Amino acid sequence: MNSDNSLISDAKNTWCPGCGNFAIQHAVKSVIEELEKEGVQREEFVLVSGIGCHAKIVDYFNLNSFYSLHGRTIPVATGIKMANPDLKVICFAGDGDLYAEGLDHLIHAAKRNIDITVICHNNRVYGLTTGQYTPTSPYGFRGKSTPDGIHEPPLNIIEMLLGSGASFVARAYSKKIPHLRRIIREAIMHPGFAHIDVLQICATFFNMTRFYDEQTYESSEANVSQFDVACRTGQQWDYSDQGPIPLGIFYKTFRTPLPEKREEREIDRLKAVRTILQNYS
Amino acid sequence: MNSDNSLISDAKNTWCPGCGNFAIQHAVKSVIEELEKEGVQREEFVLVSGIGCHAKIVDYFNLNSFYSLHGRTIPVATGIKMANPDLKVICFAGDGDLYAEGLDHLIHAAKRNIDITVICHNNRVYGLTTGQYTPTSPYGFRGKSTPDGIHEPPLNIIEMLLGSGASFVARAYSKKIPHLRRIIREAIMHPGFAHIDVLQICATFFNMTRFYDEQTYESSEANVSQFDVACRTGQQWDYSDQGPIPLGIFYKTFRTPLPEKREEREIDRLKAVRTILQNYS
């Protein structure tokens, strides 16, 4: 695997034609190439994924990766980052994965401002299990578990994350690749927890291309550090089938991230164990 | 048990002297007595608790109750309410219980606006496991798992819930009992998901009486249906060791609650099964 210099592995890609995941993969690849040129070593990246269509992305990169469990990207990424603060840890999560199964981890990651990047492939459907509603599916969505339509409104992810203390909150769209690329880059560079909710086209189970093409726009980032402005921008769209849909970095602020740098110390473990025994004698 | 008419059971109360849970118990008792006088039958109440000091409250009431698992009041309460929309289902949860172990359920309950009442006994510490930090403990809190103090800020529960779509969000304090009583009553009467974050004194592990006595005040509820006002009130205090701390109903709005009333129908199950077999033949 290390003989080839490509960032893309030779694993067979099994996404559907037209799937928005290709765009995400492409954008991430470009950003990593850019960063490599700027001196970041590619082995410093660790990609973490959950389970779902989105998650296959880690197989497709010729990079360190951790293909974890449905809903569990964040604690894994947190552990990796805690072990080695020098690694650049990027989570690829799905909307079922992250906003249903593993939502508590997301909020706690925002709270502790752990220095990882989360990219949610938000196709607003369970793709890999063939089409059920997720927490961001619009009211009335008919999926295999809800043939008569759901009776719940979607979660406004942006508001929820702002309310949970996230220090970097953004939205992108898989068909606006240069914009997506910029946001991913900024998220990776952000010191602290960075979340990107990517509106990702699921060509097979929930193809919103036309709606998104029409309704998304790049909102101003002039007041990106103002929390109230961020809240207002976040409220503009409630994940319903009514636009307009702002894209961009909604909020970005500096808060001391975790993990704190640990001082390098040479500890004689045997001596420490002996001292403890002494203290208990 | 049904021979006695008291709302309080004969179970031995094992809270510490000075514990704020007594006040919560007392307030709930008063509200139920009031509602009984107004014609609500006491058997319509179901109390659900998690695991922690707070949770013992269900043993102490001579009412239907479901003493569940650490972190799991909400799905249990949701199930009960879905089974029988006529029941009044009240969750008693702890801050470790609800904001750490079971946080995802809380947000989803707010999202779906399930018609239950959640009372969080927020003592900002794990009481029953003898004093570790919780998601609402202030920065620097020294507990048994964090002898050098935590390096994370607390979650602002109010903001998080507002961002998650909760239709009733309030804060009370275990030493302001009439106020607490009013809020509990309004929460129970609210059609939809109602959350009360009760600042509860833990006399043993985190006694904030003086700070709360000094810093809490009853904020105006004049604009209780205005989301932006609610957010601003919620932002006034970030669960740090700096006040002032607004109390009251911060937000209250009407949104169609779940479960929707099911029409009463007489279904011949045998016939239905036969029809399905027919359709597959």
Added chain:
Amino acid sequence: MTDFSVLIGGKAGDGISQAGQIIGSVFASMGYHVYQYTDYPSLIRGGHNFCIIRAADHPVTAFRSHVDVILAFDQQTVNFHSHRLVPDGEIIFDSNRAKAKGIGVSLASYVDRFQGLPIMGNTAMIGALSGYLGISWEVIEPVLTKKMTKKTEDNLKIARAAFDEILKKTSIDKTGENSRPFMSGNEWIGLGLLAGGLDAYVAYPMTPSSGVLHFLADVAKETDIIVYHPESEIAVILMAMGLAYAGKKTAIGTSGGGFCLMTEGLSFAGQAEIPVVIIVSQRTGPSTGLPTYTGQSDLLFVRHAGQGEFPRWIAAPATPSEAFRLSAMAVKIAWKFQIPAFILSDKSFSEGIFTGDINPGIPDNPVEVSPSFPYRRYEDAADGISPILAPPVHGEVIKVNSYTHDFRGITTEDPGMTVTMAMKRKKKNDALKDLIDNPENVCISGKKDATICIVCWGSVRGQVTEAANDLDVRIVSPLILEPFPIITFQNAMKGVTKLLVVEESANGQIDKILKEHGFFPDELLLRCDGRPSTVEELQEKIRRHI
């Protein structure tokens, strides 16, 4: 013709599985017994999918190494499966996408002729197959009409054209028997739950169990049940606890990874004596493993899951009628004994599609409530079973509790009460054991007096039974695995001198249970690649060991 197999293959998105089901339905409507196996990787478009549809004049729940016709939508199907073809078999292939020795049909040309959608290529293929087999149009038309509710006319036209234009090879006739329902294992399970009196089903999607959720969601209205898909498996089981407490007979379903998340709730159900039916459909593990392939390696996990000790009931059906009966029984047992009752399925069974002969008589499910006065939720009794009431009941207080509790449900730490409650659970287990230890729950097949015996459970029984057909072998297969129907099993094993186990696991699971009961297998014939064995493969393997 008494045993006929069609293999249909192509890419995910070609509608392979749907076409297979229609072909199966055609045979089923002619009165055949039909079994369909679907093999697909974990992806949505592309890859290689195939189904084997087997129709016979006797019940079949396995597939054979050889097939009579291959329907190839692409070249991969030709390349991968041609070796399976019997000498006088035929490959019918899409001439636009594949080359093969056989009958090329340009599917696109039929689709284009009637301005159909690309997916309707599979309708053309069905038409071609039917024409080739000489099935009469009168048989096909109603099936297509029923199954293709969208663009029915176009589909019929396409099928008819392909039907007419292919060379007829044989002439397959109706059997004279009635049309049979043709449903997946998951659907048979769901139907059984309904028959057992189910009120609510809660699940989070997970292959290969999702079919139960989808089926029950589809029929929720007409059967007036609650179906809900919440945020996680933890929520699933705890919602089920709430629903059951409030009186709704509730089932839940998942596969291994989701079941892990339910184990805390499971132990709760054990302590609080709350009834729940749990469908666990196994796949190849550990962890995410092979999500769309089969396995039988969760038996011991399901048997021992959850901290502490409490009674549970585990059944593993191998046929549609067993799935129906055991699923209905699961509801009944769970409610009678106030325990968790499991249906342990696997991918082969859950997603296999079967014709079934059942009498959908609904097992009676009387309400088992006889409250004591004053009412005590955990009142003790000779069989350990307490009266169960659901709130609201005027004048009664109904408490359940995850702590050790007294008869009323109030927490206790008293050593005596702790033992009383442990013994109460044990008494329930004994009563349950007595109830289920009977010949209905241990299937004996093959040569019933042979001294060589194969023990197996769940879906592999279909393969084993056919594989051992010509061999001097007895087959003993318990339908209920916990509590183990030991007396019946011992009787079934009388005279056995050599014991083989066939199972789809790497290390063996049921052999551990057998050993606990004093039966030490001589040989484990295991398979752990996620693929069910064909009858012939298994036969070969068994032959080597007898």
Added chain:
Amino acid sequence: MTDFSVLIGGKAGDGISQAGQIIGSVFASMGYHVYQYTDYPSLIRGGHNFCIIRAADHPVTAFRSHVDVILAFDQQTVNFHSHRLVPDGEIIFDSNRAKAKGIGVSLASYVDRFQGLPIMGNTAMIGALSGYLGISWEVIEPVLTKKMTKKTEDNLKIARAAFDEILKKTSIDKTGENSRPFMSGNEWIGLGLLAGGLDAYVAYPMTPSSGVLHFLADVAKETDIIVYHPESEIAVILMAMGLAYAGKKTAIGTSGGGFCLMTEGLSFAGQAEIPVVIIVSQRTGPSTGLPTYTGQSDLLFVRHAGQGEFPRWIAAPATPSEAFRLSAMAVKIAWKFQIPAFILSDKSFSEGIFTGDINPGIPDNPVEVSPSFPYRRYEDAADGISPILAPPVHGEVIKVNSYTHDFRGITTEDPGMTVTMAMKRKKKNDALKDLIDNPENVCISGKKDATICIVCWGSVRGQVTEAANDLDVRIVSPLILEPFPIITFQNAMKGVTKLLVVEESANGQIDKILKEHGFFPDELLLRCDGRPSTVEELQEKIRRHI
């Protein structure tokens, strides 16, 4: 004096457990072997707590029915425990709160004399006991100074006054042996983990496992380890997976309910071959059960938890030195074999406090990395063990995966690779079995040639060994329960004609494992009320069955 027991009782909040520990430390500092049992309900203030502190001239890990001195802070202690007193024993009681035949001491008067805090009543009690026993002040003073870091002077004054003013009954002397460390089972485990090379500990609080978390958090700075308490047990195990992937030797700890939530991560560790040490400390189940009382009913759950099949290692220590050795070994085994390694403890062991004689030599823990070129995370080998590298490594790509994967860690659904990986896991299990199947891991005690044998495991061995002391009974106790050290065990069982099992469970757990290996117990001596048996209780029970 060779075997001396003190019972100290009062309400939660009286500082009973702390006072017990100081008394234990006094004995330990005099060179005695000390064991302390603490009995407390699940509440923070009030209720009834008691400790039994036993000091002897030989190692002790159990307590007896009789005590020599009772220290009563309240009337309940007198009422509940007086029957335990030996004929010439003494009750020393707080005369302000209790009445009894014995020596009344007004604790409050001492506290008031020096304007102490109410909690310092326990200091007065310690002083009184020491004076009564005739322990010299030179022994007590340094212990009090070390243990009472707050208000040390006041405490010393109070203790001294009570010490001086009580009637001296005997005169207990130093043994001549060195002072011994006196630590809880959880602390011995934590120390062993540190010695084994631990880098990180992650846990969510849960009785009775929290002591490991609290201990390691306390010493995190001086040992330079990461200690973290995250939002849930699910987060715990997945953070551990992340930490381990990035090269940190990580352990986690919990009890049954929390372990349930870890089972999905456990199966992940099995598939992805990520090392992790898991401390599971059992309590009375099912579900929340009795959180502060003991049990041994999670063995089979831990053994089979997680979907699918993968190797795991389970050890159950019964003594401090075993806890130290096995915990260090757990780190080593987990990292060598890249598997989950369990320390299965219980409330009695975790929260028991023991003196221990260990040589804190740190087992060498060489880095087991020999990367292949090109590096493949799941390279196969004769023993199935792959080279393990942690990122970042220049020029290498390090992938782990919960799906069935190829040698590089990329998802595969290939049947052949599926089998290869299953066999790789099996080979690791075989290698592990070979490594651990030796006499060090099966403890034989009692009369080693007796034909009656008791099998037990974990903390009950202490009780069993003492109880069987005068009986003609052999005791065989495996320290490692998975993989089962079968050859050593078989050797240990040679000549046994009657087999008893002693266990703290309702239905029996280890008997199932024994049966799998052909050993069918004649009798199970079970206890399920959460209370450990006293030596005499158990002896009585054993006598009835031999």
